[in-house]
Amino acid sequence: KNEVEQSPQNLTAQEGEFITINCSYSVGISALHWLQQHPGGGIVSLFMLSSGKKKHGRLIATINIQEKHSSLHITASHPRDSAVYICAVRDNNAGNMLTFGGGTRLMVKP
Amino acid sequence: GAGVSQSPSNKVTEKGKDVELRCDPISGHTALYWYRQRLGQGLEFLIYFQGNSAPDKSGLPSDRFSAERTGESVSTLTIQRTQQEDSAVYLCASSTSGTVNTEAFFGQGTRLTVV
Numbered sequence: 001k002n003e004v005e006q007s008p009q010n011l012t013a014q015e016g017e018f019i020t021i022n023c024s025y026s027v028g029i030s031a032l033h034w035l036q037q038h039p040g041g042g043i044v045s046l047f048m049l050s051s052g053k054k055k056h057g058r059l060i061a062t063i064n065i066q067e068k069h070s071s072l073h074i075t076a077s078h079p080r081d082s083a084v085y086i087c088a089v090r091d092n093n094a095g096n097m098l099t100f101g102g103g104t105r106l107m108v109k110p
Numbered sequence: 111g112a113g114v115s116q117s118p119s120n121k122v123t124e125k126g127k128d129v130e131l132r133c134d135p136i137s138g139h140t141a142l143y144w145y146r147q148r149l150g151q152g153l154e155f156l157i158y159f160q161g162n163s164a165p166d167k168s169g170l171p172s173d174r175f176s177a178e179r180t181g182e183s184v185s186t187l188t189i190q191r192t193q194q195e196d197s198a199v200y201l202c203a204s205s206t207s208g209t210v211n212t213e214a215f216f217g218q219g220t221r222l223t224v225v
Contacts, residue, residue, distance in 0.1 A: 043219075
């Protein structure tokens with residue numbers, strides 16, 4: 001079993017829909033990152049969380065440390081949000097190494 | 111520069127040749143990471159540099175892989191005697207420190223194709 005599991009693996013949505021991407025992990029962590037990978041391969045860091053909730057524009061990220069679960073929400077989705085969204089955790093027992101989920105491929109149709 | 115810069119952006123090499131990939135981190139960032147992403151797979155950690163400390167090489171897949179970094183500047187990832195399985199996008203990231211609660215900034219990656 002992978003240490004970091006994301007769901008869904010693939011998601012197609014209509015423009016304007018509210019989107020949720022989930023990340024569950026099985027290890028003790030010190031921080032969780034949400035990353036966005038564009039079709040060309042470039043990666044942008046969206047959020048880094050260790051507790052609670054963060055919001056940036058139409059993006060919201062939440063984390064529940066007790067349940068070992070995080071969600072990334074996109075409100076009023078737009079075709080430009082189409083990308084792969086990756087959850088990554090800093091394992092307490094693995095130094096500074098990030099362990100990555102498999103990614104969620106999102107396509108938002110106009 | 112404003113962000114993490116990697117070069118080349120694309121590299122095609124023949125099996126058995128050596129390749130060198132370069133990463134210029136954001137100025138002032140003491141921590142530097144190399145990752146790779148093979149086609150259809152997730153990101154894998156390769157190596158981590160923090161200041162002048164000994165690097166964490168625990169992710170390097172074989173002794174054909176090595177990386178260097180001089181101080182807090184440029185890093186080079188070298189792959190010797192490349193194999194087709196080495197084909198991947200190699201990503202570099204840097205952060206202000208190696209502590210767990212600092213954000214990492216990624217470069218655009220180098221797409222390596224071994225033919």
